[in-house]
Amino acid sequence: MTDPVGQNPTAEPAILQLKNLRKSFGALKATDDVSLTLRRGEIHALIGPNGAGKSTLMRQIAGGMKSDSGTVHFAGHDVTPLSTVARARAGLGRTFQISSLAMEYTVLQNVMLGALGHEGGAMRFFRPVMARTDLIEQAMQALQRVGLENHAAKRTSDLSHGQRRQLEVAVALTLSPKVFLMDEPMAGLGASGSKRMTGFLDGLRSEAPILLVEHDMDAVFALADRISVLVYGRIIASGTAEQIKADPVVREAYLGAEDVA
Amino acid sequence: MRRETLLNIVLFALLPATALAAWMLDEPFIITLATKAAILALAGVGLNIALGLGGLISFGHAAFFGLGGYAMGILASHAQSYAPLMESPFLIEGTKSMPVIWLVAIVTSALAALAIGALSLRTSGVYFIMVTLAFGQMLFYFTISWPAYGGEDGLSIYVRNGFPGLNTLDPLTFFGVAFAVLALVLWGAGRLAKSAFGLALSAARQNPERVETVGLAPYRLRLVAFVISGAITGLAGALFADLNRFVSPTMFSWQTSGEIMVFVILGGVGRLFGPVAGAALFILLEHVLGGLSEFWHIYLGLILLLVVLFARGGIVGTIAGREVAHD
Secondary structure: OOOOOOOOOOOOOEEEEEEEEEEEEOOEEEEEEEEEEEEOOOEEEEEOOOOOOHHHHHHHHHOOOOOOEEEEEEOOEEOOOOOHHHHHHHOEEEEOOOOOOOOOOEHHHHHHHHHHHHHOOOOOOOOEHHHOHHHHHHHHHHHHHHOOHHHOOOEHHHOOHHHHHHHHHHHHHHOOOOEEEEEOOOOOOHHHHHHHHHHHHHHHOOOOOEEEEOOOHHHHHHHOOEEEEEEOOEEEEEEOHHHHHHOHHHHHHHHOOOOOO | OOHHHHHHHHHHHHHHHHHHHHHHOOOHHHHHHHHHHHHHHHHHHHHHHHHHHOOOOOOOOHHHHHHHHHHHHHHHHHHHHOOOOEOOOOOEOOOOEHHHHHHHHHHHHHHHHHHHHHHHOOOOOHHHHHHHHHHHHHHHHHHHOOHHHOHHHOEEOOOOOEEOOEOOOOHHHHHHHHHHHHHHHHHHHHHHHHEHHHHHHHHHHHOHHHHHHOOOOHHHHHHHHHHHHHHHHHHHHHHHHHHHOEEOHHHHOHHHHHHHHHHHHHHOOOOOOHHHHHHHHHHHHHHHHHHHOOOHHHHHHHHHHHHHHHOOOHHHHHHHOOOOOOO
16 A cells, blocks of 8 residues: 555554545535555654644544545544544544533543443443442543543533643543544643643553644644645645755645744 | 522422311312322423423423323223223223333333424424424314214313222322322432433533533434423323313413413422422412403413513522522
8 A cells, every 4th residue: 555645654554544635615625636645653743834634624524524525443443424423433532622512411421332332332321320349440540631520520621721622522432432533632722731731741642642733832742743735725835844944835825834933 | 508499398298288177177179179289290390301401492391291191091992992002013901000001101101202302303493392282282172073083072080090009089188199199209200310411401402502511412402301301291190180080182382381370380390399389379369360351361460470570480490599400
């Protein structure tokens, strides 16, 4: 199999592979012939200015949006025709840019939902779910890993913006996915929170590779094994942090020549 | 003890206390009213699973209420005329036994809910409301134009159906039967709300995208909820028919769907004992206001308006405060 991005054909095989994905809204090309891979053990960051089509691309991968053409291969299967639910079951663990949580629930209940999903279904009608100590243990473990264990009993709508991002990550953790798709997990975290999350994601890549959309460039340059730059729906450059920093096209189109030290 | 738990105990005790007091005062009509409240509350408990837990605004639950009613009417009318329902390929006879009638009512309305839900749950919002309404109206006009079982005039059953070992002709005994069914279903609905299914269903109401992302399908959760909901309302329909010893197409009318929805909204959407409070208040108003004026529905409408505008949690929500979803 050829590596469409073509950096390193001898490296780990790709667990997630996008081939020629396209999506248009009228005349606007939100995703324009995007191909990229995610290999085991890596963090592949996707950066680009606002409106570059990062979130649209994430939705095409996770299943919330049908592509006009192109395919998504995941863990050796073509998942392009599959629904969001089926892709989640296959092992795509997603976090949202705008927190997507059950707001009336407590923090713990949101994570329990993930644990239920991981268990394979919710068609149990009689036993109180909050008496399932095994699931609660899984949920609390996930909360502990993102640093929310002291907020388990809080109502989700009472969480700060940053805490909601952490909760999104905790729910994804309970799914034990094969791949993480994370859309701006650092947004709203503040300096110390960002630092903690950066350290956490750094360790997480050995469990499952991460396709990371992020605006925090310090975090991106610290974490990413590879970076792809998306502008107007197109990948204009792809490479290591050093290559991207040095790329004149990227400097011109996105980073802004004077911003990069 | 939590305030809502306390309130639930009071609400739960209210109906049997009323029935007992009426029995001691020798007021059988009031026992009948308490029985009616218990049965209508049961219909509301059914709707509340779809509406409160699942967020499915069904405006067609009269379909299940009516199916339960006609399950009773058809079986009992064949039993009283000694004419079998069908003779080939196998013999099915009518029955006057409540447990059998209940089972038929539950199975029939569950199957109908499966078919109606499978289609209507592909839509959402106002379309879902309209599709469920349309199914209810279809059954309404079908029963009107179906002469075999009374058509527009409905079906009268001369003697109330029996329950093994009980004298159901005695008003207090029949109240006991209806109330026992309500209590059992309330217990089951309470367990359901706290179960894994309840957690996922309610999450699908709050945020379907979240539920999909953890690999659970909202459509399946909602369909199962709709079937359970329809089955309970169907059971209530069978009991209601037995209370009146009469069934008619009115049970299928959209006004019936609206009334069941009113019990839930008055009492508190998504609250376990909401429909009990709502149905009891409805019956009370019907008889207090109904005695004052023929146009008591105007006052009911006014009260409903006030509840929707100023007391969003209904009676239970206003007294017990913000919900603690699971504990």
